Amino acid sequence: MPDTEQATSTGTHPLDPLTAEEISTARKVLVDAGKVGENTRFPQVLPVEPDKADLRDYRDGDDFDRQVILTLLDLATGEAAEAVVSVGRAELVSFTALTTGEHPYGQPQYLFEEYALAEQIVKADPQWQAAMERRGITDTSLAFAAPLAPGAFGRADEVGRRVIRSLTFMRNFVGDNPWAHPVEGLIVHIDLTEQRVIRVEDAGDVPVPSAEGNFDAEHVGPARTSLKPIEITQPEGPSFTVDGSHVQWENWKLRVGFNAKEGLVLNNVTFRDGDEDRSVLHRASVPEMVVPYGDTSSTRFWISYFDAGEYLLGKNANSLTLGCDCLGVIHYFDAFVADDHGHPVKIPQVICMHEEDYGILWKHTELGKKPEVRRSRRLVISYFATVGNYDYGFFWYFYLDGTIEMEAKATGIVFAGASIPGEVNPHAPEVAPGVIAPVHQHLFCARLDVAIDGPDNTVEEAEVVRIPTGEANPHGNAFTFRRTPLETERAGRRKADTSVGRSWYVTNPGRRNQVGQPTAYQLIPQPGPTLMAQPGSSVASRAEFATEHLWVTRFDPAERFPAGDYPNQHVGDGIGKWTEADRGIDDTDIVLWHVFGPTHIPRPEDWPVMPVDYSGFLFKPHGFLDRNPALDLPDGASGSAGEGGSCCSSPG
Template identity: 40%
Template sequence: MATETKEKHHPYDPLTADEIEHARDVLDAERELGEGIRYVQIERKQPQKAAVKAYEQNGTDVAREAFVILRDSEEKTTYEAVVSLDDAELTSWEEKPNVQPSITLAEFDECERVVKNNDEWQAAAAKRGVENFDLAIVDPWSVGHHLVPEGIDPDRRLAHAMSWIRTSETDNGYARPLDGIHAFVDLDEMVVVELIDRGTKVDNVLTDLEDAKYREEDRDLRDDLKPYNVDQPEGPSWEIDGRKIEWQNWHIRVGWNQREGLVLYNIGYEDDGDVRPIIHRASAAEMNVPYGEKDPNHNWKNAIDIGEYNIGRLANSLTEGCDCLGHMHYFDAVMNDADGEVRVLPNVICVHEEDYGTLWKHTNWRTENSEVRRNRRLVISFVATVGNYDYEFNWYFYQDGSVEPQVRLTGIDSNGLVGPDEDVTSGYAELLAPNVKGMLHQHFFSFRLDMEVDGSDNVLYRRQNQPVPKGPNTEIRWDGQEDVDGLNPTGASFYADKTQLESESEAKELIDPLKGRYWQVEHAEKTNHVDRPVAYKLAPGSNVEAAVQDHSSIMERTGYIKYHLWATPYRDDERYPAGEYPNQNPGGDGLPKWTANDRSLDGEDLVLWYTLGVNHVTRPEDWPILPVHIASFKLEPVNFFEENPAIDVPPEHAIKDIHARREEKYDDPDAVAGSNDD
């Protein structure tokens, strides 16, 4: 039976509500903070890895500190502060000139109010048939850097506000775009600094556009779908101690922060009584959504959703039976609002188990014996809504020792209007509904994986298929050396080439599915029972290359999207691939800057950065709500175990009475013989 207990704080545990209040009180007491102060973040200061290692090995105390980002809207500057929670004192206060922190939820709300009350905006909306301005919705998009209109100081704290109009409070707010209206808002002063109206392609958006209803009460629903119940009468198979999870030999610590959302620490697998480390820290560290449409109403769009908005702050409270099925365990997210007050989002992280088909199977056709095991996986997930889009981040842990980070994209496409004579066959956009288009765009997610494969001394290799020339004396051994005694008379020989990537420049790579390319992280010294280096491989799934050009604003600001793989030696202060403050940043920070030093990767404490890309050519089937688009990759053991680590998973008949359950499920005895519940 699973147990759920409480433990003392681990250094990686997020701040509690009391600690957030404590940090704010210390700041209020030690600094004269004006009315224009906004608390962008109050979070646990990320402790140095060496200090955490010392704590885990010998119990050495780690200072409990709060890291605070503040925006002073009156002084128009940003500050970073560090508060010692142990000593109740402010230990660091630093002004950060010329940076813009992420947009806060309070600024979202205030920006919408300011735009809707603006006379120029109301006049532009009225030209499009809008009478009730209260039914409008306004989303403050980030302005980037290079496309701020001339005449506006790019050093101001800005948002580029886009508008839509509803027909009721519960209507699909994104069905009727007020295309062509662009409001540039100073978020410090909360004023519209410029209103641009490029004109409309539809005379009256209320009468000329269709409803795009999706709510349960607004649709005729299918009546032939039978209940599907996930039943765990004895509870789940995990044990949870505070924020530590143990499940099927996996050991995982669950963390959280406002910027990245879900963070996982100390991911290891128990083998013969020892927990062998695999990943020290894992998260989706950044994401970027560039749009390809040339239409000036949309060609500027490039949201850096994690760094510019703090995706953790936009998380959903998850609901049983909808977001997760079966037996769930939830973790709350304890954060702050712009006033520094505690804001608790309940049930933000969901932990549950899923059946995932066959784990392994073999039928001995000679003896008619069949052995089959069901594949059960642990899911740790959260969902965030960023304006019109919804993103579900799932981390799957499998009984065979593999890990699958996955993103599911859903929600509503960012959209615009189509004029009666506009060409929509060019490939830049596609019709979603009459007069409404969805623009071609891409999504890029940068996953930061602080690897620790059986320890921190790791080496990185590229593996891919390599053909051998046809003929005698040309066979190549697995290690790349020529085998003078070998033959390849049929020309069918090929091998898995193994090339070490010794520096940061060598590790900048794209996927190559035609060659079966993957990357392998090995321990520099440790080997398995057959003297092969213990390793984990990163196996790409579906992916896409960034379509934007090198000299584009997008590539300058988020250069990490140029490659699918990056690798760096671990540094405590290298956490975000587009830099600490990507909002309105001209670019050059993060991975491109760090890797310009071309540091060695040989036997280092390695961090892998994997860029997962999604290409989205919109279609009517994406409207009014986009069916989930799934993208993922896997981390799989290579020579890490002596045999299949899932060989000891019991069959279903060993953990439940199959015959009793059949009799319980079926009223018709004849149906029992035909059931496949085994």
Template identity: 30%
Template sequence: MGPITCSADFRPHHPLSPLTPREITASASILRSIYPANIDLQFKAITLHEPEKEQYLAWNNGEGPGPRPSRRAYIPYYIRGAEKFFESIVNLDSKEVESNIRQSSKVHGPADAAEIALVEKLCLEDEWVKAEIEKLKLPENMMVTCDPWTYGTDSLEDTQRQFQCFLYARPIDQPDSCHYALPLAISPVIDGRTKKITRIDALPTGNDFTTAHETQPWKPQPTNEYIPELQPKLRTDLKPLQVVQPKGASFSVTSDDASGTGKIMNWQKWRFRIGFNSREGMVLYDVFYDNRSLFYRLSLSDMNIPYGDPRPPYHKKAAFDFGDVGAGLMANNLILGCDCLGAIHYLSGYIADDQGKPVHKKNCICIHEQDAGIGWKHTNYRTGRAAVVRNRELVIQSIITVANYEYVLAWIFNQAGEVTYEVRATGVLSTCPIDDDIAPEDVPGWGTVVHPGVLAQHHQHIFSLRVDPAIDGHENRFVYDEAIPLSRDPKINPYGTGYVTKETVITNSCGINTDTEKNRRFIIQNSYKKNPVNGKPVSYKIVAPPFQKMLADKDSWHYKRCEFADQAIYVTSYRDGELYAAGKFTNQSHGGDGVRTYASREDNVKDTDIVVWVQFGINHIPRIEDFPVMPVETIRVMMKPVNFFDRNPAIDVPPSTQMFNRSTSLTYPQGVVKAVGNAKVGALVENSKGGCCSTSVEVSPPGSAGSTSEEEEDEDEDGGKEGEGEKGSVRHKETCSCGSIQEGQVGGEGKVGLRQKLGECCNVS
């Protein structure tokens, strides 16, 4: 096929910047131009096709001759109404279709927003489905809601694109009602091409595989709501907690190209590029700390949620939320003061709809700083001098809604050169009906009853983080070390207390599991760059929590389809285009594509360009407290420097002072602290020595000027004769390391009043 040209014109954009709305529109136009006008295309995505890494580095880093890489778009699409699925590459610089490959009939593209909405509509309007709903004999004030799911797989014969629809009841007048509290026992299946109902599954509602021969009348159950206005009462004792940055945030976000979609973040020696695409959502590129390279590309590559209910049709229930739909498609519009607190900067993105038109994803990423407690501290117990800094973090956050579930996804950077990826799972459990007369001891072991007539099935959340390292360069290796006890030896270990670490270098691509008994550490090294202090290779370690691997057996479709769920770590050689741990197309997939397949090549991964795939997860055994909405379940992966710096990189963070932080000292009631006798004053003064302030105390004897009687003190507390002198008081003066002075007065016999001026620095309470 020869080049297909178009009259579109473009200014140069950075090769890694997300596609602009104009580029999305032009990409669709260029692709359409190779077909007759009567052919209707259904676009599954129009997203950036990233340049070849070698070419990009030659252009970006001056590592060799080379022009700026061309801007390209990647487009998976269907010919609407036909079982013809293609993936195409469009060159936006040359305005031509570079490749256009038809996929096998067994390969299915992701669902899109319009398709999901259409499936839901057609399901509920189908006469067969309406007849079955009629048999449920729902009350007049109730209606049916439909959750379409990608079909999953239980056979190599599952080649037709299908959707499994789970139905629920809800009150007609409450569109935001939690319908997952009222699951129904019928489940239509719809053909993805013809959009016709092919069958209606009767769902098992007991403790075995038995299903009803005929749809039975629904037994009414109470609702169980999460929205605030439907609660009997909300708490009234919660006071505002406001994050205030009077001088603004410490980060800057700039754009270095004409597109405006490419964003560069600078914060506390960190510099990196923020991208956004329809499948992965947030992507980070060219991550540097203090002008030293750390990572070429960071992304959450894939996630899988396999369910543990063995009964059909639940045995197919396994969502690949990124591959089946897409994080960019499902990204929320984040709201100021709700999803992110403090001084917030928002980024928006663009994806394509099924017509190839750009869709604005407003405020899909929020950026802010947060205080994460103490960063480091030491107190010299001999002098009482404390040195302490706060741990300021930069958060790059997105939230996605996947039907019932929400995932709060965040990249977190700190001042000590550490990167954290955090997932917070929340939202509503995906539920199924269960007979409410089953005795507790007879409830099936693969779920938890969370509401009358409602079973929440066991399931796993398994994530794969793709780490493309560039630790002081792109020639890296992967090692793990283990803590090994020394054998007793009269010369080396006479008391049996010694232990050492043993390092293993991974030479060929493979999967590796954790070993908590040996404190196994996973480390990415640059063996060509040595630490100037100890001569060890500069490195970063990966700290991921142990998790239970895929529980489905190796012959199951759950296991075959989810190629990343069997190992804590996979190490592979870098190849352009290998971005997804479960393979490029996950919808009704059969396995054979993904990180397990990549690793099976046994490529060299020693001192070369490698990719590290980090798996982590949650085995969600539902509890009743997870319903009607689930408190966040948090899990983190950290990447920390190991012999990368010559000292603590956060050593130059300014010390924590009250003049800078402006905390307030709470006193009760009405600004008065009461204590018994001067022993309390002594404890107060002594305790202050351990902090950032040095303390001096001036004592005024009882009866001297500046003191009050107990009666006067009480009157002062009640009526406020403030400004009068106090009798029998201790004059308390605080001098902080920042140089400001705070004075207070403590006095009384039995009742002590503490007066504090609003000074520039320290408060004593």
């Protein structure tokens, strides 16, 4: 985490990210109200989303009431509360105790200082020390006690307590990669409030792998010299303009937001059609992800990390670096989050924005005429977060033809255990001699608060349909398509099906295109498996959102996070509970929740650091526009076209 920084507010719009001044003001209001003591910490500080009606009425320069929602935790007692503060009025709006000791439980997100505390508790414990000595490890100064969210399993000594688990990894030397040296079978269960070990489990006598897994230049050796430079230049500068959080690029306009939980947020996304900026999305983000493991061992069966809800993706975001994370002519956005004590912390260059060439957008060669070809490019808005051993990149792409793409990039270090070299494990393949990596999933959930030409939208499920050979298909070649409206929330729980090309259209029944159809955008999934855990399992209850590829809900401002506001040690909350009401979702303000991501069976090529695993989806205009919106692109629109400025030439 970068150094704490005090700075003045620069927020000028209700959708701007929180400023340092606003975070400081919110904390001061709570201090003045007597709500902050020596042991008070702030696991989570987020902006309150502005009311949609207020946003519709807002005009640049209007006053607005910025509100902040803060989670407070008393380290001494474990008591937690949630406060809402108006920073404009410097006023405490509400203060509500969180019933973490009662069913269905739940705990605030982890503090950074709790990671160090957990390791301190582990290393001081005689049982842990004895377990290490039994393995022949007497010098534990280089041990790393990893702090890991415990899940929720109803154990009497954990229920209602603030618990964390710890697995141990070793280093061969200072700076060594500890993930390469797992101490298999040793688990420490910790009560963070009482600062004590609940119990220690010590199973098995698998040797600690000794081979190093370092991948930095110092240990890998000389870099290859065969790659020639690629230079990306824009001598006239980028095509986008930035005013605070507002971005305009070609026909696109949007506002870039950021918060400690979701990380990057996109607001008020519009596409210009003639003289009209037409609404596409009110808000888009990836507010949750779960990483469930498929291992049956006592060491790992309980692992199912909620990287937003338990750890905070935005708070763990990286400062990005030109030439490494981003190439080209870059615009960076800084962001402020709150540290454990509620003070503002600046993460510089947390969001990267740039343009990329993206090959051919459209092309045709007519007999006897010169080819007509236009190159594509895209606007890229991205950030990266590191949570423990894994690194996640979230990339939003905007294309000249009106398409939006979301791509998640998973990289970092696979979570390792130890085994007898060559021993077959159906749940954890061997990735290096004596090093196993369990099968697991990375299931992201995107939240698309859609607004296709306005707030009242409908979702239709589309499939291609085979027609049996007969009167309707005399030659056997015919097929057709079918679109079925999803009218209620229960009907809006859907799985993707590649065998019939299943996708979903978000339409506006109140607006028609030139061929008389409702204007629409199409959500095109790139489906993988949904949650592999069995119904009735702990993780299936806690991550119910991951059991479907699509959920459609009626908009409710309280429903922001698909696993609930506090999934840490919660037995189950969120979207499954909300949709039991089976509210109507036809021609109204709706939200799409789309689940995607890789199911990972680790391989040796993933070790010691994993090449990026890509997943995502497309959100594409389908009858939103009356024709191809990129007809007016100039020849050679992306990059140098050579002499004459054209990428086309007459046939010789």
